[in-house]
Amino acid sequence: MAKKYIVTVNGTSYEVVVEDADPNATYTKAPEPAQEAPKAAPAAAPAAAPAPAPAAAGNGEKVTxxxxxTVLKVLAKQGAAVKSGDVLCIIEAMKMENEIMAPCDGTVSAVSVSEGASVNAGDPLFVIS
Incomplete structure (x- = not known):
């Protein structure tokens, strides 16, 4: 005799019918599914672009x-002293947060972005003097 059940999976309801097993029938176990090949490790996030060559004296180091x-957070404010490797801002790309770091020691002399702004590769972000 078959029995009907309603099963809800991830908010979607399905009607399923379950039949009683025949006590006189012989059953064999289903074969084990083939093992999947190991998945390749996900590609590493692109490394930050190498720092550009130092600008001419007086112009400061441009950070692009x-x-x-999308700029999630601007951590460095104009006039702030920073050291090489300090996080200046965080840019979200493809659901990943990428820290943009200071390429050198100095003082932030210009901030060219604000939180929520969209940026393209090569767009100016900061100038460090």
Whole structure:
């Protein structure tokens, strides 16, 4: 005798029918599914672009966006002292947060972006003097 059940999976309801097993029938176990080949490790996030060559004296070091994305946070303010490797801002690209770091020691002399702004690769972000 078959029995009907309603099963809900991820908010979607399905009607299923389950039949009683025949006690006189012989059953064999289904073969094990073939094992999947190991998946390749996900590609690493693109590394930050190498720092551009130092600008002419007095102009400061320009920090540009290494990739297109949206500025999530601006951590460095104009006039702030920064050291090489300090995080200046965070850019979200493809659901990943990328830290943009200071390429050198100095003072932030210009901030060219604001939170929520869209940037393209090569767009100016900061100038460090």
């Amino acid at each position: 966006s290494p990739l297109p994305g």
